[in-house]
Amino acid sequence: MLLALVLGLPGGCVTVRLDVTFAPGSLDLKPHGTTVLQDPAQQPIHVGDGVDAQSIPTEYRMAHPALGRGWRVVVAQPPGAAELEATIEDLAPVDDPSGCYAEVVVNDRPVARLQAPRGTPPGSVSVVRVPIPAGALHVGENRLEIVQRECSIPRGPDRFDDALIRSVLLRVP
Numbered sequence: 533m534l535l536a537l538v539l540g541l542p543g544g545c546v547t548v549r550l551d552v553t554f555a556p557g558s559l560d561l562k563p564h565g566t567t568v569l570q571d572p573a574q575q576p577i578h579v580g581d582g583v584d585a586q587s588i589p590t591e592y593r594m595a596h597p598a599l600g601r602g603w604r605v606v607v608a609q610p611p612g613a614a615e616l617e618a619t620i621e622d623l624a625p626v627d628d629p630s631g632c633y634a635e636v637v638v639n640d641r642p643v644a645r646l647q648a649p650r651g652t653p654p655g656s657v658s659v660v661r662v663p664i665p666a667g668a669l670h671v672g673e674n675r676l677e678i679v680q681r682e683c684s685i686p687r688g689p690d691r692f693d694d695a696l697i698r699s700v701l702l703r704v705p
């Protein structure tokens with residue numbers, strides 16, 4: 533899976549992204565309706581630093597997960613605003629005492645935080661919807677990522693929350 537960290541760019545140069553694993557290939561954004569980035573029937577993806585990750589089910593838990601998951605999304609015509617719907621297990625809630633959170637990043641720009649509702653108990657599965665502003669996606673290939681950000685209150689070696697991405701949908705009205 534680490535091989536997926538190496539991204540080929542147009543022009544033949546190669547950059548290495550250390551913290552996000554990209555899904556193989558690319559997906560065409562449907563001009564209207566739902567584009568499936570991560571199908572709930574696919575193997576869920578453990579993201580985080582792998583430290584204090586006991587709440588991730590053992591069958592999906594990785595010793596060295598990537599901090600995030602990315603997808604390459606090809607857009608044929610300029611889209612308006614879109615909505616991202618993510619189903620994530622053990623996502624840090626808004627009132628997480630350690631200040632951990634996940635973020636949606638489009639073409640290296642943070643566009644929204646992904647947080648479970650206040651008071652969500654650890655281990656819960658949350659469905660979170662956030663807007664992707666018009667202009668964030670451009671015509672051509674885009675990189676959309678869900679990334680764990682460093683917790684604001686240190687917990688020893690546990691610096692990033694661990695969570696399990698079960699599905700990711702992109703909706704264009």
Ligand SMILES: [Ca+2]
Nearest residue numbers: 583692693694
């Ligand atoms: Ca962790």
